Amino acid sequence: MTFQGIAADNLAEVYRLAAEKYGDLPAFATRIRSGVFKPVSYRDLYDFGLYLGTALIELGVEARAHVGLLADNRVEWNIADYAILMCGAADVPRGTDVTNQEIEYILDHSDARVVFVENKRLLERVIRIMPKLGKVQHLILMDPKAEAPKGVLHLYELVERGKELRGEGDRQIEERMAQITPDDLFTLIYTSGTTGVPKGVQLTHANMASQVRNLPFPLEPDDRLLSILPVWHSYERIFHMIAISNGCCTYFTSLRSIADDLKTVKPTIMASAPRLWENLYLRIMKNVRESHWIRRGLFRAAYFSSRMVKSSTFFFQGKELDLSGRGIGAILGKSALGALKILLFLPLYIALNAVVLEKLRQVVGGSFKGTVSGGGALQPHVDEFFNYIGVPVLEGYGLTETSPVAAVRTHGKLVIGTVGPLYPETELRIVDLNTGEILYPNSKHKGDGRGLKGEIHLKGPQVMKGYYKNPESTEKVLKDGWFNTGDIGMYTFNDCLKIMGRSKDTIVLLNGENLEPIPIEAKLCESPLIDQCMVVGQDRKQLGALVVPSMEGFEEAGLKAESLEELAESSDARRLIQQEAKRQISGENGFKAFEHIHGLRLLDKEFEVGDEMTNTFKIKRHVVDEKYGDLIDEIFQS
Known part of the structure; x- marks a missing residue:
């Protein structure tokens, strides 16, 4: 509609x-x-x-x-x-x-x-x-x-x-x-x-x-x-x-x-942008921590009861994320649990909604029909928080090349964890990165290919005319009217698009800044202490890096190690590489503040062709993101 x-x-x-x-x-x-x-x-x-x-x-x-x-x-x-x-x-x-x-x-x-x-x-x-x-x-x-x-x-x-x-x-x-x-x-x-x-x-x-x-x-x-x-x-x-x-x-x-x-x-x-909601969330949490213990208790009780009631209500409305296609048994089990949660926590929610949650809603004016967050991924806990306290955050997805909206949540399809249904008149294909097979829509797969991860291709009246005076770049991304976004995602069983990463190089920070990692990586690899590296930071506040240290470079610097494993565990090695990153990626070398490296981890294994690298020695970023996901999370938690 x-x-x-x-x-x-x-x-x-x-x-x-x-x-x-x-x-x-x-x-x-x-x-x-x-x-x-x-x-x-x-x-x-x-x-x-x-x-x-x-x-x-x-x-x-x-x-x-x-x-x-x-x-x-x-x-x-x-x-x-x-x-x-x-x-x-x-x-x-x-x-x-x-x-x-x-x-x-x-x-x-x-x-x-x-x-x-x-x-x-x-x-x-x-x-x-x-x-x-x-x-x-x-x-x-x-x-x-x-x-x-x-x-x-x-x-x-x-x-x-x-x-x-x-x-x-x-x-x-x-x-x-x-x-x-x-x-x-x-x-x-x-x-x-x-x-x-x-x-x-x-x-x-x-x-x-x-x-x-x-x-x-x-x-x-x-x-x-x-x-x-x-x-x-x-x-x-x-x-x-x-x-x-x-x-x-x-x-x-x-x-x-x-x-x-x-x-x-x-x-x-x-x-x-996601950063606005993250900052508001942090401010609210800070105020809660600094408040009287009675107020802290009321807030926790209000939010917990709201979370129980809202999450259960979302399930009954078909708004709970579904990546696998639930069977009748799972539906009945979730229905029983959801009904129990509502029965138990609805009275507390009603009692505290006006007293506690309404005051939180006043932080954003108190009149929101909804806000559309875009330009980067919303952190899941922030997404849940505002939607559960009654501030509808309708996350959307698109690119400049799609004018920009390709998908956006609506009140009827407010599925947390997704960017909502496709914008009207928009067509979607999910394509296997390795084989080129169209995974969705494809009747050979369960649910026509819902729940299968691949590259997102879009077609519709909002797709750009092309890049000005740049037919080569245009041909790379536009074929038969289909625009290759370079993003990885899947179409869920409740007919929403879920974004899961990027297959192309561009990194978009949480504040919406776009940057190219390759020049940063090239500069880092100028250091004799660094053999290989990959810059990370998609949908984060700042950049980090995964670094393969150079055993030869460290030996010349006076820090000898018997193996990469030993070098990767060395606090001295990490300290020296952090100093190198700060020196190389600086304003003096032409890098903007948001391009600086704020954290890193050392790897104990080189990137290899056929695994993390292509035959032309380009890093498969989606492979590294998946393989070292826990290590990347550590960078941004420290």
Whole structure:
């Protein structure tokens, strides 16, 4: 079942219809100070877009051109987005944390001639590298409080210029809007590839329109969204589009003010990353530990009774994870146990729900219909905690290349341990990594292949057009409309997708940061003390490493061992390698803070071809993850 707001085959038309339908309702709101937000209405936002878009056309922005947009979440981002799309162009977005090398590569590769820049600090960096940006002709400063230096345009000056042109009868932007086709790009998002060189993901108006029309939960104009994730990410952006389509107001917040803003805004829905929920969980647990022993006892009793009642209720609703397909005996046994738990603990749950759990729900505003967590895996204990206390966390799954949503939990399919059912119109194949056999759907297997682990391939209207000017990379992941995600998972017996790892190299940390392990591993292996290594950290807060020490290197360093087993158990060897990791993977060597190694374990066996390595000596990451899973867990527990 889908819940459709405004539906159109291009986003410029969605913007126009939203202005007509929702008029003076607030579209976006900027935080002025604690408890105070300044809104902009749907009608005003659309008018700003018309004015700025008209000025962009006069500036020379052609239909289907690419326009750089270097900024974080703010109303001016949306004004620029409206203008770029309404004049028939596509934006090339990136946040203010972009490096100079990324700016240079992305703007040159995307052929951007006009670039929006959020503030003067970032503008100064862009100006310094302008000699390398031969294609860029115009820079536009967005910050309303900053004055544009000579040679740089200002967003609000262009808005005024566009207003003048429209007052004189200029209607070119309406002509541009009428010419937009569903297959035209609305954005070109650069994401890291396995080589570390960014790849431009081409997403079309049809891609995004499919995400909007297939929304699997209802939204109303009085719903309130809190925006904290980077808007240039496709994940946050789909929430902006869904909000616009349904007439909701999106409030901009930040990590510094989110605790305060949750209480002020009382959001009903929110896009979030796992790190947010982990931090809230840790804060709640800290408060519990520091509270009076009576309060601690009440909390434990409330959560335990809630867990007993909710987990049993989930089973009866078909929401308990099922990886094997339960027989009638298992169902009857679980039913009896579940009924007993409800009978025993429901009175205690009812008594403590309002007294204890309601106060916990107030931490996130108390009005949540649900929050969709994405960009990394939610830790199981955190996932269970919030869902059991009555804060619905609807974990989702997708990639930039799928616009991004491919699967998401709904209230009817809130199966903890999964990312929910497939998004409407999405097709799934689970493929054996070794043989290429399609495991699901396959009638030869039990349940058509449910419960079998393999590589996830997706097909649907949200799958990207391809990588910009990169047919080789496109051909590697797109075949006959099927997109190879590089992720490993299975389809459960209660028809939900479970993510179990990654077959490709990219690591996604818990905070959503994407990084490539190969350059880090290459740098580590420059040390004479390290023979082989593999960086780990998928869905963790930080990186760790599994290291095969070099017996020869340690002998030269004065630490002789009779075997790898002896060396791996040596505390001195681990200490020296930790020092090497800190020295090699550092800011001085060009590595970002989230790429640093925070823990490691030494292995007593080399990676071998046919086992942990391919014939071309590439590490089979999924094999190592499975083989050394306990050791990897130890890294992140210490």
